[in-house]
Amino acid sequence: MANMKAKMESRTIIQNAMRAAILFAALVAVLGVAQPAAAQDWFKTGTGLGVAKARLAVADFGAADATAKPLETTFHNVLWNDLEYSGIVELVSPSFYPASVPTQPGQLHPTDWSAAPANAFMLAFGSLDIQGTSLAANANLFDVRSPTGAAVLQKIYRGAATDGDARKLAHQFADDIIARLSGGLPGIASTQIAFVSNRGGNKEIWLMDYDGANQHQLTHVGTISLTPRWSPDDTRIAFTCFAPYQKTVSAQICLYSTESNRLISFPRYKGTNSAPAWSPDGSKLSFMSSAMGDQGIVVTDGDGSHMRRLTLTKSVSTSPVWNPKTGNQIIFVSDRGGEPVLYQMNADGSNIERIAMPDMGYVVDPSWSPNGQLLAFAWRRPSGNFDLYIMDIVSRSLVELTRDAGRNERPSWAPDGRHLVFESTRTGTRQIWTMLADGSEPKQLTFSGLNESPNWSPK
Amino acid sequence: MRERSLRQVAMVCCLAGFALLVGGCKKQVGAAPPAPTPAPAAAQPTVTINASTTSINPGDAVTLTWSSTDATDLSIAPGVGRVAPSGTTTVTPAQSTTYQAIANGPGGSATASVRITVAAAAAEAPPAAAPGMDELFRQNVQDAYFDFNKSDLRADARSALTRTAEFLRSYPQLKVSIEGHCDERGSTEYNLGLGERRAQAARDFLVQLGISTDRMTTVSYGKEQPFCTQSNETCWQQNRRAHFVRAQ
Numbered sequence: 001m002a003n004m005k006a007k008m009e010s011r012t013i014i015q016n017a018m019r020a021a022i023l024f025a026a027l028v029a030v031l032g033v034a035q036p037a038a039a040q041d042w043f044k045t046g047t048g049l050g051v052a053k054a055r056l057a058v059a060d061f062g063a064a065d066a067t068a069k070p071l072e073t074t075f076h077n078v079l080w081n082d083l084e085y086s087g088i089v090e091l092v093s094p095s096f097y098p099a100s101v102p103t104q105p106g107q108l109h110p111t112d113w114s115a116a117p118a119n120a121f122m123l124a125f126g127s128l129d130i131q132g133t134s135l136a137a138n139a140n141l142f143d144v145r146s147p148t149g150a151a152v153l154q155k156i157y158r159g160a161a162t163d164g165d166a167r168k169l170a171h172q173f174a175d176d177i178i179a180r181l182s183g184g185l186p187g188i189a190s191t192q193i194a195f196v197s198n199r200g201g202n203k204e205i206w207l208m209d210y211d212g213a214n215q216h217q218l219t220h221v222g223t224i225s226l227t228p229r230w231s232p233d234d235t236r237i238a239f240t241c242f243a244p245y246q247k248t249v250s251a252q253i254c255l256y257s258t259e260s261n262r263l264i265s266f267p268r269y270k271g272t273n274s275a276p277a278w279s280p281d282g283s284k285l286s287f288m289s290s291a292m293g294d295q296g297i298v299v300t301d302g303d304g305s306h307m308r309r310l311t312l313t314k315s316v317s318t319s320p321v322w323n324p325k326t327g328n329q330i331i332f333v334s335d336r337g338g339e340p341v342l343y344q345m346n347a348d349g350s351n352i353e354r355i356a357m358p359d360m361g362y363v364v365d366p367s368w369s370p371n372g373q374l375l376a377f378a379w380r381r382p383s384g385n386f387d388l389y390i391m392d393i394v395s396r397s398l399v400e401l402t403r404d405a406g407r408n409e410r411p412s413w414a415p416d417g418r419h420l421v422f423e424s425t426r427t428g429t430r431q432i433w434t435m436l437a438d439g440s441e442p443k444q445l446t447f448s449g450l451n452e453s454p455n456w457s458p459k
Numbered sequence: 460m461r462e463r464s465l466r467q468v469a470m471v472c473c474l475a476g477f478a479l480l481v482g483g484c485k486k487q488v489g490a491a492p493p494a495p496t497p498a499p500a501a502a503q504p505t506v507t508i509n510a511s512t513t514s515i516n517p518g519d520a521v522t523l524t525w526s527s528t529d530a531t532d533l534s535i536a537p538g539v540g541r542v543a544p545s546g547t548t549t550v551t552p553a554q555s556t557t558y559q560a561i562a563n564g565p566g567g568s569a570t571a572s573v574r575i576t577v578a579a580a581a582a583e584a585p586p587a588a589a590p591g592m593d594e595l596f597r598q599n600v601q602d603a604y605f606d607f608n609k610s611d612l613r614a615d616a617r618s619a620l621t622r623t624a625e626f627l628r629s630y631p632q633l634k635v636s637i638e639g640h641c642d643e644r645g646s647t648e649y650n651l652g653l654g655e656r657r658a659q660a661a662r663d664f665l666v667q668l669g670i671s672t673d674r675m676t677t678v679s680y681g682k683e684q685p686f687c688t689q690s691n692e693t694c695w696q697q698n699r700r701a702h703f704v705r706a707q
Contacts, residue, residue, distance in 0.1 A: 015625065198559075201537030203683070215593065216476050224683050226647055240651070247707060248636070251651055270653040272679045275648040288652055295652035316652030333649055339608060340649045364646035378646070428503065429561065429568040448563055450570070453647065 008446075030167075054181050056083065056090040057113055059125035061137070064101030067237045068130045071166040075128060075137065080169050081122075081211060082174030082189040087445070088435050089419065092120050103127040105151065114154035120144055124151065124177060130168075135161040137169045141177055152180055165211060175390040187413045192241050192457045193421055194218070194237055195230040195432050204258065205239055209319070210414070210434070212455070213447035219256055219263070221250070227275050230457045231282050231302075235457075238276035238285060253287055253304065267304040272351040276321045278302075279347075280327045286310070288318035297332055299347075310349035316340070319364060322347065325372030331355070333364050340364055340379065357389075358398070362386075365410045369417050369437075370458075376401075376411035376420055376437075388422055390437065401439035412456045413437075421445075488589065489650060501566035504530040508560040508571045516578045516593075520551045523558060523573070530562035530569075552577055572688050592594075596705050598636070599626035603661045605699040607642070610656035612664055616701075623703065624668035636705040637661050639679040640686070642695035647681055654679035661701035677707065 008180055012063035058080055065383040084091055098112040102125050113120045127141040141153035157172050159165030175187025190211055197206045200217055205228045205407060209217040213392045219225055223242040230237055241254035251272045255264045271290030282302060285448040289298040289307070296311035297320050311317040317334040331344050341363040362380040367374070388401040388408045402408040414421060420435045432448045435442040506527040515521055526545035527533050534541045536559050539548060552575050557570040577592045600623045603616035612620070627633055639654030658677035666672055687694040
C-alpha cells in the first residue's frame, strides 16, 4: 500500500512536470532526487510533452465592410479559443504584434513577426468577405521564420453570412491549423457533445458544440432519457429511454437519427435495457439487458435484431465499451465479485478477466481512448469521492485526473485522444466540463439546469 | 532600520514563495486546478422549496412556496419554468412528481426539491369509517429496504413483504408495479441494473408466498426518481428500496 502510494505520488509529480518543465527542474533541485523508477511510469497522452510549442500569432482578419465586422469578431474569438484550447500551440499575445497587420499575403512582412517582441514561428491572417448572403474566409497560415514567408496553408472557407457560420468556418480553419502543426492530429473544433439535461423539465438528450456553444434539445421523449452514445459514423445516437408501453414502463434502447432528426425504430425487449455502446464499425450494439435472464451484457446487430448474451452470472454487468481500435475486446462494469468494478472480455464473451486495481471501491464509467491504449473511468475509493483516472491498458499504470473537486464521473474521450468531457459537481450542481487528458485546463460548458452523461462525437 | 525591515520583507516573501512552490506542488499534484472562482463578492446562491401538502389525490392542487438568495436565475422543473427569486404557485400534478428548484448565480448554483405523491386511483378521499382501497393499500403494503450495493432481502424486508403478501391475498383483484430504487452513490448505469435486481428480489419473495406473477410487474428507476435528495445515510436508506405502486 505504502509503496503504491509512493509510486502514485512520483507519477503525479511527473504529471505536473509535464505541465511545466521549469517547475519540474525546481522540484528536482528542491527534493534532491528524482526517483529513477518513476521514469518507467511516464504517462504519454501527447499533451504538453514538449515545452517548445510552436509560437503562433493570430492577426485580426480584415473585414471588408461594416456588416462583416461582427462576423469578424466572432470568427477571431472562436479561432483564438480553439487554438488556445488545443494545447499544441503557444499563442503570442496581441500586445506584441506589429502596428501593421496583413490581410493578404502580399502585405506580409515576416520579420516584423519573427523578431522580438513577437518571436512568432507562425502567423494566421486573412480577410472575411461578404457577397450577398454568403461569407468567405480567405485564410492563410505562414511560417514567418522564413525571410520571405512560406505558405503552410492557404484556403478559402465558405458559408452563409451568419454568426453561426462564422463560428463554423473558424472551427474548420482551427482544425486545419492544428492538423498542420501537430503532424496530423485530428482537430476537434468541429465536433459536438451529446449530453443529458433536465432544462426542459424531463431528462432529455441535448447537443452542443465542443466549446459549449449552440446548446439545444434533441429528443422530446417526455420521460427519462439517459446515456447517449454516438454511432461511429456520426449519424445516430443510441440512448437509454423510459418508454411507456401497454400500462407498463421500462428502460429500453432508443435510436435517434441526427440526419433525419427523429427517433428511428429499435426493438422493445423485456426487462431493463440500458447503456448502449457501438462496435467500432457501427454494425453492432452492446448493452445491458435482462431480457435473457440476469442483468448482463448482450450484443445485437445495429438495428437491434439477433440478441446474443455475452455474460452469464447472477449479477449486474453493464456499461460495456468496445476496443475502438480492434473491436475484439469489451470492457464492462460488473458486481460479480461484490462491488462493481471493471472486467475485460473478448467480444464473443470469452476470457472474462477482472482488471485488478491497487485499492478497493467502485470502479465505473469506462471510456476507451480512440487509439485503444488508454482507459478513462470513475473510481470511488473507500476514503472518498468519485474521481477520474486514466489507466494504460497494457502496463496498468494509473494517473489521477481530478481530486477534491466534487464528484467527477462519466468521462468520454474526444476523437483527438487528448481531451476528455465529463460531469462534475464541483460548482454545487452537476454540470458538463472538458479538460486535457492530463487533468489540466478544466473548462465548464453548461451552467443552467442539471447536465450529465456527456458523449463526444467521433468526428 | 528602514533598510533592515525592507530586507526582512524581501526575505519573508522569498521564503513564502519557496514554500508555496514546494508545498503547493507536493499537495496539488494530480489534482485538477480548482474551478474558476467567482468574484469575491458573489455569494453561493441558496434556495428552499416547500409544498402545502406532499400527498394528494389526482386533480388536487398543491401550492409550492420557494425562496432564494443570491440567485440571478431561478427555475422550477418540471413544468413551472423560470420564476421570481421567491414566490408561490399552484400545480396540479397528475402523477407523483419531484419538483426541483434550481438557482444559478454569479456565486454558483444550488438546488432544492420536494416530492408530491399522487394517489394512484382517481377515488375521492374515503370516508373515515370505510377507508378506500388507496388508503388500505397505503396502510398495508410495505416497501422492502436494502443494504448499500445489495439486492438480497434483509429480515425487515422479509417481514414487510410478508405483510404485503397477506394484503395482496385478501384482495386478489389488486395488481402492483414494483419499482426498484437506488441511492445516489454508484453510477447511473449500474444502479439501473441494481434497482431491477431489488424489484425482482421483492417479486420473487412474493411469488414464494403464493402471489401470482401476472399480478406483478417490475421496473427499475435506478437513482432517477429518488424519494429524497440529501447526501446522508438516512436519505440513502430511504432510496434503497423496492417500492409498491398500485397498478390498473
